[in-house]
Amino acid sequence: MSMYTGVPTVKRTAVYVYQTPVRIWHWVNALAITVLAITGYLIGSPLPSLPGEASDHYLMGNIRFLHFAAGYVFLVGFLFRLYWAVVGNRYSRQLFTLPFWRRGFWSELVHELRWYAFQEPEPRKYVGHNPLAHLFMVVIITVGGLVMMVTGFALYSEQTGLGSWQDELFGWVIPAVGQSQDVRMWHHWGMWVIVVFVMLHVYTAIREDIMSRQSLISTMISGWRMFKDDRP
Amino acid sequence: MATTDTFYEAMRRQGISRRGFLQFCTITAATLGLAPGFAGRIAEAMETKPRIPVLWLHGLECTCCSESFIRSAHPLASDVVLSMISLDYNDTLMAAAGHQAEAILDEIRHQYKGRYILAVEGNPPLGQDGMSCIIGGRPFLDQLREVAADCQAVIAWGTCASWGCVQAAHPNPTQAVSIDKVIHDKPIIKVPGCPPIAEVMTGVIAYMLTFERLPELDRQGRPKMFYGQRIHDKCYRRPHFDAGQFVESWDDEGARKGYCLYKMGCKGPTTYNACSTVRWNDGVSFPIQSGHGCIGCSEKDFWDKGSFYDHVTDTRVFGIEANADAVGIAAAGTVGAAITAHAAASAVHRIKQRAGAQHTEDGQA
The missing domain is CATH 1.20.5 (Single alpha-helices involved in coiled-coils or other helix-helix interfaces)
Structure with a gap:
């Protein structure tokens, strides 16, 4: 008999998942995306004209400044997040890796979809992302984010000019896609994809927080995943 | 055709004074964005260098490039450049016709092998074995390939030669293509625009003759000096854009006050050209100054990018429009x-x- 006889078996009901830098990144990124989407829409479809002298206003200039500033925050945040995937815990790597070849991933994905379609009595427990969330995060935030950054900085390079580092790094995108108007158009489509994703993300986070067997929203604040039951 | 005398000799023969000649050199230097000292180098080059033969071919096109070219702002520019470049073949401007005209192509090709410049206005149709554009009884494509084989460099005049333009717009029944799709082994300078600005055309040629090299080109093969910035970057209505003052509908107060035409679908922010700086017709005006948005005529496939009057244009993929x-x-x-x-x-x-x-x-x- 071991020395632990008589001590109640400790059940794991909470796991530290999201480290502080990941949580800070999440909320900074959420703010950046909000600012980017609103200002981006207003760049495509500007507010009604202002009266008076042009020298009295700088509305479009300010909106564009906010867009570019938030774009830089998104880029720096993305690079930081990539760094943290290397040095952070195992869950910090989920954003950049997809277990594409693991069959279990796809069967669990189906299970999760069935849970959302009311075909399963309860969802499975996951310390990190559930397979459906995992897939969406990789496709929208990583792949989608990269597309938005590359097209965004390509458009930004048009004003920083030929020879600027933005032009050197991203200027090739414009002829590769077609012309400037095409890049604008796809960047604009990307905004709507992200808007729809954010709607789904917020809804599912709230719903899972209430209906699943684990905490969601508080986890992205405290970092701890709380499980509501001890069943596997 | 005599092509051995210098530009200066040719100009003096046309009755242009030395004063007029130096004025032209100064204006050209300024147009090219060169320091004042370069006016002297241009003058020297024109006084000493033999004229370079230019063959100017016409494919599927509307001749608006030629029309623009002969209306250069400075009264001398077109005359001077025309004599400068020793325009040996241009079926719109030359006196010769028929077999006599076509013989010039062969003559220049052999006499100046590897030393002449090929200027192409328009583009070749590849469909129906090139039958949609026949010159001297043969498809234009054959003529283009032959003449390009022995040239030094190719100038693609206008959006037709550079990108394909209207004849290559969807559904492109003749399968017209830009010339870089059929000429792969020669340097190609794209001078897009429908038409390109006259001063841009003369400027490109003057640069090549003076410095005996191609102007610096951007990724898409356009001279940086004229296509390095967008219309929007140098537009005189830009302060209204930054302020958030837009024309909301034609004939509104904003239109009368000269507000930004962005909401009317102006393509200035996506178009690389020199219209907002060089302007047109001796610097008189350009589309935006006349109250109409830029339609992006120097951009690739501008006919197929949706309405000229929308900023957020329709997307045409997989056969849908949205x-x-x-x-x-x-x-x-x-x-x-x-x-x-x-x-x-x-x-x-x-x-x-x-x-x-x-x-x-x-x-x-």
């Missing part, structure tokens, strides 16, 4: 409704589950 905003708002609305429905269903489902669990517990008790 506007990003229209689809985006519809998608967001649909997803929003779906979320609401799903949330309601989830609530009902949960209440049922709770009731079931309660029932089981009661039964056990």
Whole structure:
């Protein structure tokens, strides 16, 4: 008999998942995306004209400044997040890796979809992302984010000019896609994809927080995943 | 055709004074964005260098490039450049016709092998074995390939030669293609625009003759000095854009006050050209100054990029036409409704589950 006889078996009901830098990144990124989407829409479809002298206003200039500033925050945040995937815990790597070849991933994905379609009595427990969330995060935030950054900085390079580092790094995108108007158009489509994703993300986070067997929203604040039951 | 005398000699023979000649050199230097000292180098080059033969071919096109070219702002520019370049073949401008004209092509090709410049206005149609453009009884494509084989460099005049333009617009029945699709082994300078600005055309040629090299080109093969910035970057209405003052509809107060034409679909922000600096017709005006947005005529496939009057243009992929905003708002609305429905269903489902669990517990008790 071991020395632990008589001590109640400790059940794991909470796991530290999201480290502080990941949580800070999440909320900074959420703010950046909000600012980017609103200002981006207003760049495509500007507010009604202002009266008076042009020298009295700088509305479009300010909106564009906010867009570019938030774009830089998104880029720096993305690079930081990539760094943290290397040095952070195992869950910090989920954003950049997809277990594409693991069959279990796809069967669990189906299970999760069935849970959302009311075909399963309860969802499975996951310390990190559930397979459906995992897939969406990789496709929208990583792949989608990269597309938005590359097209965004390509458009930004048009004003920083030929020879600027933005032009050197991203200027090739414009002829590769077609012309400037095409890049604008796809960047604009990307905004709507992200808007729809954010709607789904917020809804599912709230719903899972209430209906699943684990905490969601508080986890992205405290970092701890709380499980509501001890069943596997 | 005599092509051995210098530009200066040719000009003096045309009755241009030395003063007029130096004025032209100064204006050209300024147009090219060169320091004042370069006016002397241009003058020296023109006084000492033999004229370079230029063959100017016409494919599928409307001759608007030639029309623009002969209307250079400075009264001398077109005359001077025409004599400078020793325009040996240009079926619009030359006196010769028929076999006599076509013979010049062969003569220049052999006499100046590897030393002449090929200027191409228009483009070749590849469909029906090139039958949509026949010159001297043969497809233009054959003429283009032959003349390009022995040239030093190719100038692609206008959007036709550079990108394809209207004849290559969807559905492109003749399969017209830009010349870089058929000429692969020669340097090609793209001078797009429908037409290009006259001063840009003369400027490009003057640069090549003076410095005996190609102007610095951007990724798409356009001279940086004229196509390095967008119309929007140098537009005189730009302060209204930055302020947020737009023309909302034709003939409104904003239109009268000269506000920014962005909301009217102006393509200035996506178009690389020199219109807002060099302007047209001796610097008189350019489209935006006349109250109409830029239509982006120097950009690739500008005919196929949706309406000239929308900024957020339609997307044409997989045979569908859609506007990003229209689809985006519809998608967001649909997803929003779906979320609401799903949330309601989830609530009902949960209440049922709770009731079931309660029932089981009661039964056990």
